[in-house]
Amino acid sequence: xxxxxxxxxxxxxxxxxxxxxxxxxxxxxxxxxxxxxxxxxxxxxxxxxxxxxxxxxxxxxxxxxxxxxxxxxxxxxxxxxxxxxxxxxxxxxxxxxxxxxxxxxxxxxxxxxxxxxxxxxxxxxxxxxxxxxxxxxxxxxxxxxxxxxxxxxxxxxxxxxxxxxxxxxxxxxxxxxxxxxxxxxxxxxxxxxxxxxxxxxxxxxxxxxxxxxxxxxxxxxxxxxxxxxxxxxxxxxxxxxxxxxxxxxxxxxxxxxxxxxxxxxxxxxxxxxxxxxxxxxxxxxxxxxxxxxx
Ligand SMILES: NC(=O)c1ccc[n+]([C@@H]2O[C@H](COP(=O)([O-])OP(=O)(O)OC[C@H]3O[C@@H](n4cnc5c(N)ncnc54)[C@H](OP(=O)(O)O)[C@@H]3O)[C@@H](O)[C@H]2O)c1
Numbered sequence: 001x002x003x004x005x006x007x008x009x010x011x012x013x014x015x016x017x018x019x020x021x022x023x024x025x026x027x028x029x030x031x032x033x034x035x036x037x038x039x040x041x042x043x044x045x046x047x048x049x050x051x052x053x054x055x056x057x058x059x060x061x062x063x064x065x066x067x068x069x070x071x072x073x074x075x076x077x078x079x080x081x082x083x084x085x086x087x088x089x090x091x092x093x094x095x096x097x098x099x100x101x102x103x104x105x106x107x108x109x110x111x112x113x114x115x116x117x118x119x120x121x122x123x124x125x126x127x128x129x130x131x132x133x134x135x136x137x138x139x140x141x142x143x144x145x146x147x148x149x150x151x152x153x154x155x156x157x158x159x160x161x162x163x164x165x166x167x168x169x170x171x172x173x174x175x176x177x178x179x180x181x182x183x184x185x186x187x188x189x190x191x192x193x194x195x196x197x198x199x200x201x202x203x204x205x206x207x208x209x210x211x212x213x214x215x216x217x218x219x220x221x222x223x224x225x226x227x228x229x230x231x232x233x234x235x236x237x238x239x240x241x242x243x244x245x246x247x248x249x250x251x252x253x254x255x256x257x258x259x260x261x262x263x264x265x266x267x268x269x270x271x272x273x274x275x276x277x278x279x280x281x282x283x284x285x286x287x288x289x290x291x292x293x294x
Pocket of ligand 1: 012014016018037042080081084115290291
């Protein structure tokens with residue numbers, strides 16, 4: 001490693017979002033990257049180990065001792081905490097703790113991967129409280145979105161936005177950058193799907209009760225977070241969390257600044273249709289989240 005190569009700690013680097021960040025940061029040898037994972041023998045961790053400039057530190061991110069090792073000698077931090085794994089309360093705690101450690105260890109740039117504060121945007125109406133944020137003949141995109149728009153992101157661009165933030169601290173410090181490829185209505189998603197795959201598709205606007213009956217979550221009333229076994233009353237269920245999630249997009253509480261996003265990455269993927277073509281999407285279901293296979 002050259003003397004002046006900055007070392008970036010990536011929390012969540014083995015995940016669907018962290019992976020492209022690691023890729024973007026190590027693409028040209030400018031940065032070295034350290035990734036924390038509980039299992040250095042996972043496919044994702046092995047993939048990272050094989051990248052020049054990337055190293056693995058084995059341990060649990062949500063553990064002070066691991067973090068103290070992880071923060072040693074790092075210049076910058078990218079942190080994508082996992083609320084689905086640890087629950088809302090623990091995610092808030094660890095978000096604060098990561099920032100405190102960043103200050104203690106003299107980190108020069110701390111990039112926290114957040115989401116819309118939906119409750120605040122919705123004036124604290126509980127309907128927006130979001131704990132984180134068929135293949136017959138016709139595919140039915142059935143979600144409770146009404147005419148609302150939902151932002152989707154090409155993950156490689158997500159990684160490149162993170163990289164831009166580290167490359168340009170004078171512009172990115174303090175910036176709350178809301179990234180996205182396109183804010184899209186689900187009827188337009190169905191149209192793009194048909195145009196690219198040739199398969200028929202429709203959008204069906206459903207109510208929240210019907211949506212949860214359709215089975216996006218095996219047990220919608222299970223609590224989110226690994227401490228749920230402790231019967232922590234502050235944990236929210238998938239039903240509560242994803243009711244807030246869909247209400248937030250349905251009522252268009254937030255919008256991205258695509259002019260700014262174009263300025264940052266002029267060659268970004270600009271539409272979901274373009275993403276489908278670029279990635280060779282064929283309409284088959286695939287899983288991008290680490291560990292997800294059903
Ligand atoms: N997926 C989305 O559409 C989306 C959109 C916006 C925001 N987010 C946010 O992104 C976060 C999830 O990231 P992702 O989408 O990249 O998910 P992912 O692919 O499931 O990544 C999971 C990451 O979390 C770590 N992890 C999982 N369970 C853990 C546990 N019990 N203890 C410690 N670490 C654990 C994994 O590390 P190991 O290597 O140790 O397993 C891995 O790095 C969530 O907070 C979510 O709110 C997701």
